[in-house]
Amino acid sequence: MAFEFTDTNFQETALDTDGVAVIDFWAEWCGPCRIITPIIQQLSEEYEGKAIIGKVNVDDNPEVAMKYGIRSIPTILILKNGEVVDKHVGTTTKQVLADKIESHL
Amino acid sequence: MPLFCFAGTEAFFYPIECNMKLLENYDVRDLGNLELLAKQVVEGFIIGLHKSPFHGFSVEFAEHRLYNQGEDTRNIDWKVYARTDKLFTKRFEEETNLRCQIVLDASSSMYFPEVTKTSEAYINKIRFSSLAAASLMHLLKKQRDAFGLSIFDEAVNIHSRCKSSTAHYRLMLTYLQQLIDHPERNRSTSASQALHQIADSIHKRSMVIIFSDMFEEGEETEKLFSALQHLKHNKHEVILFHVVDKSKEIDFEFENRPYLFIDMETGEQVRLQSNQVKEQYVEQMAKFTGKLRLKCMQYQIDFVEADIHKGFRNILQSYLVKRARMRV
Numbered sequence: 001m002a003f004e005f006t007d008t009n010f011q012e013t014a015l016d017t018d019g020v021a022v023i024d025f026w027a028e029w030c031g032p033c034r035i036i037t038p039i040i041q042q043l044s045e046e047y048e049g050k051a052i053i054g055k056v057n058v059d060d061n062p063e064v065a066m067k068y069g070i071r072s073i074p075t076i077l078i079l080k081n082g083e084v085v086d087k088h089v090g091t092t093t094k095q096v097l098a099d100k101i102e103s104h105l
Numbered sequence: 106m107p108l109f110c111f112a113g114t115e116a117f118f119y120p121i122e123c124n125m126k127l128l129e130n131y132d133v134r135d136l137g138n139l140e141l142l143a144k145q146v147v148e149g150f151i152i153g154l155h156k157s158p159f160h161g162f163s164v165e166f167a168e169h170r171l172y173n174q175g176e177d178t179r180n181i182d183w184k185v186y187a188r189t190d191k192l193f194t195k196r197f198e199e200e201t202n203l204r205c206q207i208v209l210d211a212s213s214s215m216y217f218p219e220v221t222k223t224s225e226a227y228i229n230k231i232r233f234s235s236l237a238a239a240s241l242m243h244l245l246k247k248q249r250d251a252f253g254l255s256i257f258d259e260a261v262n263i264h265s266r267c268k269s270s271t272a273h274y275r276l277m278l279t280y281l282q283q284l285i286d287h288p289e290r291n292r293s294t295s296a297s298q299a300l301h302q303i304a305d306s307i308h309k310r311s312m313v314i315i316f317s318d319m320f321e322e323g324e325e326t327e328k329l330f331s332a333l334q335h336l337k338h339n340k341h342e343v344i345l346f347h348v349v350d351k352s353k354e355i356d357f358e359f360e361n362r363p364y365l366f367i368d369m370e371t372g373e374q375v376r377l378q379s380n381q382v383k384e385q386y387v388e389q390m391a392k393f394t395g396k397l398r399l400k401c402m403q404y405q406i407d408f409v410e411a412d413i414h415k416g417f418r419n420i421l422q423s424y425l426v427k428r429a430r431m432r433v
Contacts, residue, residue, distance in 0.1 A: 029185050030169045059189065072170040072196070090167035090196070 002037075002044040003054030007063040013052065015082040020051040020104050022097075025065055025075045027058050032091045033074045039094045040076075043101065051101055080104050133398040139278045139285075143239035146417050147247070148273055155413050164311075169193040203250040206307050207238045210317035210348075211284050212258040212294035213369040230348045231288070233413040234316035235281040237346070241314060244421065246274050253307070254280060257299035258292040264306065274336045293370040294321055300332035304339050313341045314424065316411070319397060320370070326393075330400045337404045344407040344427055345421060347397065351412040355390050357383045 005014055005023055024040045026033035037055070044053035058065040058073060068077060068084070078086035078100060086100050089092040109243045116344050172192035174183055180194040215231040238254070245252040251267035254277045264279055265273070296317055303313070313336055322328050352358045358378035367374050394410070401408035 033167050072168045
């Protein structure tokens with residue numbers, strides 16, 4: 001399972017750690033998010049140890065979503081050393097995401 | 106019995122036959138509007154197709170976005186509103202599976218035979234090619250595939266990028282209409298140069314549909330073949346419609362009396378008794394088309410002879426067969 005970011009663990013797991021973090025903002029009722037979910041799952045396994053890849057449920061964790069001004073889902077943020085370095089909105093392919101992650105590793 | 110089925114490269118049509126005949130005999134004189142005409146051709150062609158060749162084309166649901174006041178309410182996802190009490194709109198992404206570049210030769214020879222609205226048959230090569238191109242674009246638009254248009258004579262005059270919107274379609278139609286309305290004399294062809302340029306400037310693995318009579322100067326023929334090879338080298342799927350007035354240009358069917366022949370591209374004139382040259386002309390033309398056909402076969406380019414008096418079925422059919430093959 002991909003890592004679950006929450007309002008409470010976000011600071012220490014995504015912001016305070018060095019390296020790349022990939023955050024997928026999603027909701028249960030969102031169809032396109034369900035398309036992205038298995039891709040995020042696969043990427044989290046493939047990049048284990050190199051990057052932390054996980055999901056944020058926007059309904060359960062409104063603070064994080066608000067902090068980054070998330071108005072569309074799915075939105076995927078790539079953070080490097082706590083700073084946003086890339087953003088993707090909408091469905092996409094695994095290859096596109098993998099290329100983006102690679103470019104920031 | 107299916108009304109339409111593909112078996113290799115053969116396509117069989119059943120009752121739509123009569124429908125197409127109607128269209129082919131349609132008096133196109135009064136229908137100046139290319140858009141309407143293209144629609145007629147396409148609708149007539151696809152009515153009665155038992156197996157739809159258009160499945161799999163759709164717009165893809167890409168994301169949910171928070172609704173902003175003033176936005177169109179049509180796209181609000183009401184199920185999500187019922188569940189979460191939040192207003193979200195659905196955003197879609199057009200799914201384009203194909204990019205198709207339609208390449209049109211607009212050299213002066215394409216304006217053969219010279220016609221006016223009062224002529225018995227108001228069709229010449231450029232009018233035929235423009236209408237065929239418009240019909241293909243209509244079909245592509247229906248399938249949500251992207252299409253672009255390139256028009257060349259001595260150089261590439263118009264070259265548009267591939268898009269699938271209605272506005273783009275209309276713009277392309279105005280280019281075609283201008284071609285028909287404003288014939289230009291003494292414009293020679295440089296198909297090889299144009300094709301090289303087009304091959305480099307479009308996305309790889311596009312479909313390229315060429316309408317041309319392929320009339321080049323003698324020594325240019327080899328260059329033309331190398332340009333066709335270039336298209337294939339860039340992994341494009343190519344269909345070449347060799348647009349001809351078959352009875353005149355291939356079979357040289359003129360009455361046996363003196364004629365003044367004028368080269369539409371150079372203006373050169375020659376007086377001849379048609380029977381004096383018929384045999385040699387027919388032989389030379391057969392040799393040229395034979396070579397063109399052979400080269401196309403070698404480069405795996407679909408070569409289709411498009412006689413302007415035979416209607417558009419051949420054109421649409423060839424395109425659909427190629428399209429079906431590309432999907433596999």
